[in-house]
Amino acid sequence: MRTISPRQEHQNEQSHHQGGGDIRPISDASMSSSSPSPSSSSSYSTTSSTTSSSRPIIRTHTHLTYSRHHLIDVAMETIKISERGSYINPSGREVHVKEDLDRAVENSVHYCHDFDFRSALLEGCDATGGHRHDPSPQKQKQQQQQQQQQQQRSWRRMRPRGSSTDSRFAKTSFLVVSASWIESALELLRAQRSSSSDGTTMMGGGDSSYRVGVLNSGSGTTPGGRFLKGTVSQEDCLCRASLLYSCISQPRFQSEGRFYGKNRGLKYGTSNCVIFSPDTVEGKLLDNYEKVSFVTIPAPNAFTTSSMSGKEYNDVEGGENRGMASRNVSVVDLSSMCGVDAPSFFDEKLEEKRSALLSSLSDRIHRALSALALGGCTDLVLPAFGCGVHGNDPSMVAGVFREMLTDTSQFGGRFRTVVFAVPPCRKQNYQAFAAYFQKSDRPRPTILRTRKRILVTGGCGYIGSHTLVSLLDPSTTSGTNVEYSIVVVDNLVNSSSESLRRACDVTGLGGGDFVVDGDDDYGTDDAGGRLIFRKVDCADPSGMRAVFDEFVPLGGFDAAIHFAGLKAVGESKTMPLRYYRVNIVATLTLLDLMEEYGCRTLVFSSSATVYGVSTRDRLNENDEVGTTITNCYGRTKHMIEQILRDFHASHEVASSSSGVGGEAASSSSSSSADVRDPWSVVILRYFNPAGAHPSGKMGEDPSGVPNNLMPYVAQVAVGRRPHVTVFGNDYDTPDGTGIRDYLHVMDLAEGHVAALAYASDEGCGSRVGGTAGKGKSGMGKISTFNLGTGTGYSVLDMVNAFGRAVGRPIPVVVGPRRPGDVTIYMADPTRAKEDMGWEAKRDLDDMCRDLWNPPFDCIVAFVAVYNQFLLNLCLVRRVRNIRTVEQEDALLWLVVQPSLVDRCRTISSSAIALDSSR
């Protein structure tokens, strides 16, 4: 169990926690300098203000969420690499970094708070690194001369051939990317290198004279922030992924008056001292490491201003901001960047504080850019400086950067490419920077994908886990502007978190590391984790509250998909109270918390069973529901639909009575929220889901005897059961057996993506999973959709189709009708197609083929059991040595199915080969 609540954890980290992003484990294959495979990466969120065809394309890998322990291990390994001076690369070769690392450490420069960057830039040299505290003028002069000579030597070594600090480019090329900083730096290096080698040119010409510099929004008091403690601020991530820590943690930066010494001596805030670390060894486990320069300076902290006056802030925030105007640092016009919030800032005191913050921000950004320019950096990777837990307004920060970097400004043309890298989880930061670095006469970004965080209850089950695949798969959501990160809550009563690992596996998102289990002290997904798991019962208010609380600092949830609940029709008849308690209470708990935390978009997993015993062949959403339902499970679904309608209606009443002026509605808790967002609810009535993910790695795994037809048929096909009992062949249908609307589970999964887009007004529902639709918006509404194909198949159709997929007939025995079964149950799916643009794409053969595709891992597991069995036979010659039910079950499979044994043998050998190659 967690020993510290995520909220506490977040608060504890606030002083150094910058907003995450570059979790880049030392062993992460994506560190490799080779191009990422399409399945493990996605290119997105690239906004450029130039039309240059040769601009670097930043590809961003999926961001993984790692346990804090893992991150600490990575940090320790980084330290060891620094000490050892070498590392073993992925090919097993020892790569020596010592020489370059020593040089980077030695050449790291400290600029004191009064170092005059402006003059240094004008002179085109870096001067001395600035020592303010020299005791005598004579000694100071002597020291300066010495240092100048030393620096000149250093710069001669470091400065790229053919360039000087005052070299200028025709134009700076800007990019805003949803990616991590190191990743962006690596891509810049690759892009520059390829533009040099293939003869095409970057802005300003492609040659080898480039140096990539990264702005590190660092801790003022502790080198590397808390990277040794496994946290995920920008600095933490940079220090794990490079050898920057060795450069900034040197004792000479700790002494009084120097960077850390100076900052530690301040009562409030941080100073504007700067450390420039040239050509720091970066990318520890790349085949060959790269060299990137870093400038380290703390970002001003917006929260500091709330506890003091603007004057105080100016005075104490390093104490160096006084007199900034006299150093002629350009301060951006405040009114131009106040956006919609502007009026609230014109409170006199707030205005004063904001002005002070802006001054400090301008000063620090100026100093950071100056240090990078003096250091000969031609291409920059910049963060949303201080826009994480330091609370700076991203529009303000982007505005300051623009003021300093664009064409006519001070650094206009000073750099060749400037990449603003914003971790995917920081969509507001991304949008602010995209807005500032995209002018109307320049092409709009073709894709501006934002990340939405979705809470999925019951996500480990059959339909839930397949839906995760669709939500995570870029090809499913390619028609939308969004990308999803998912938090799954599930009590695992009837499922396993293994399905999440499989979901990650089939989407190429990183296997087991991707899943964060609730039983350990793991970090949050501040770095943009795509799939997080919390083992929580949806009906447990405190457990669920902890999950909502945990994600508040990260922006909370944009929507929820509610799968959690019990679903066995037969069981529900024998334990009705359990069904009512679990299904209804879980929903009420979820709704309460969604309301409280302002998450107002819900997709609910209902069932066609709510239509009850209908006499209509094709059911549409306006048909009567509820009156003829034959089991408690179905009634819980119907009741929840009713609850959702009542709940939604109550908000419509509240918002209409609150009026434009936001007059109080009846309930105080809802009235404040009602003027913000309307509730959008989509109820999905599933018909008969069947099939599995085509990879064969996922599927339905019912415990005990399957209730539904297709899982039962599958067990007969593998010899686990002798035959299928057909429940009645005297129905009024062509072959006498019942007809149902069977739907491929991946079509059903895509129906949820469409529903989410529809409910959230993403305007792209028409492209998700189906053909042309109108893509209407369901925002603010409650809508109900049938998810079915509109085509019916009889029991015998299904059994025969499966027999075709398997390659032999499936034995059937005709039995009596099953009580409660109806003759025909088919969907009229027109509304889903017209409103959400969704329709089923897969047919009966797809369903049977994918269901038959046996899970690879499962076969390998059986091979292991089979081998164990043979061993036992040899040793003891008694079958009794097979000890577990699973072993007996597996043995039964293997004995009954010799063909499967053969397949197992074949696959077994390739599995061994696979293992040894890893």
Ligand SMILES: O=c1ccn([C@@H]2O[C@H](COP(=O)(O)OP(=O)(O)O[C@H]3O[C@H](CO)[C@H](O)[C@H](O)[C@H]3O)[C@@H](O)[C@H]2O)c(=O)[nH]1
């Ligand atoms: O061993 C079996 C199992 C089923 N059937 C027949 O196969 C058809 C499908 O039966 P399922 O149990 O697979 O599915 P149902 O249509 O009965 O019910 C399913 O679909 C419903 C909506 O159509 C509800 O969602 C319900 O919860 C869900 O179990 C029926 O004619 C049934 O009589 C057999 O002949 N033999």
